[in-house]
Amino acid sequence: MPVVGLEAWFTQIPPVTRTWLALSVLTSVAVQCQLITPLQLYFSFKAAFRNAQPWRVFTTFFYFGSISLDFVFHLFFFMRYSRMLEESSFANRKADYFWLLFLSSLMLLGLSPLFNLPFLSSPLAYVPIYFWSRRHPSTPISLFGLLTITAPYLPFALVAFSWVLTGTWRAAASDLVGCAVGHVGWFIRDVWTREMVGGPTIFSEAPEPL
Template sequence: MANNIPFEAWFFEVPPVTRYWTTASVITSVLVQCEALSPYQLFFSFRTVFEKHQYWRFLTTFLYFGPLSLEFIYHIFFMSQYSRMLEDTFFRGHTLDFLWLLFYSSASLLALSPLVSLPFLGSPLSFSLVYIWARRNPSTRLSFVGLFVFSAPYLPWVLFGFSLLLNNALPKGDLMGIAVGHVYFFFEDVFPGMYGWRPLAPPWRWAVWGRPVAPPAPLAARAAA
């Protein structure tokens, strides 16, 4: 029992949205591995959703990261790491706002998916979070496998280039994540400074403020809280 305590402590230290998303993704892949589910029951397409009324695919397309493998572990670690860092810093105490970010990003990716024919959208969703985290941490220095050091805003492009070289094909999902993340970052972090309001603010912020203005505290102060 003592050996389980560190894992339990770590698990419950993970903020709730990241914790449940990661857990659901692991369970989904385990069920597929055990043949209790098939990937064909999980992917998203407009035909299967609207003609066959299989509405669960709106959700499961973001939960399946492939069969259990080293690549699966990489994707889950990547997703949970940056989701946790965003939720723990800029969205600490603002869980509903983080859920709104995930809703906006998911809806945008679903709308874009017919253009690129991607059946599973978990990786593009996590890549959009990477982009937002990177842009909100401009002074953070990162190292890529010990080869070179760069500023955090370059992280999405470093990963994009690495994926391009590794797969010898255009990583469409990464580009989708960058596009969706950039729209959110622009309208939440840049646009309010120019025009004094937030077009992508959650609906409840509109209800409270009428026309949503910048958050009560600067993003940097919220992150440090």
């Protein structure tokens, strides 16, 4: 793709997804070029807070692993469905979309020690995928031209494919944690807020700036 065309494509991506994509690519490229190591990026409460390395709270969400087929797989699907979600359900509501990802990130940080998840980029990437799939339940999805499913099955099909791709159950487990967090985000906004509370709450919409 020509440089001009690549720049035009990149600037057309909505801002939240674009920033997440850029930081993720730059992080993996920096690791690939040996400017930093994964050991400087992973999250643990001890390293982040006791050892005064607070950047780990952020870098854990931007490292999708070394540049490989699995890296491309996760980056492609997160970008595709994060972009679609930001352009549809959260059109003109960028703050609310960021708030969804922010609250999801806090949940994942809390769950990290329970499931031994040092890197949370992949679980967080499944939040917009899951959220989009629940808001478009009747949309047919073609997986690589081989299988057609409806949108609610998409996250679990991608988890299964990631499992096959990596050959380890741990990757599937971390992605399933992301699906669970995505379900909580969807439930709060589309079930609890609308049907039980009857209006927006601090958990469904970003707080107004002071």
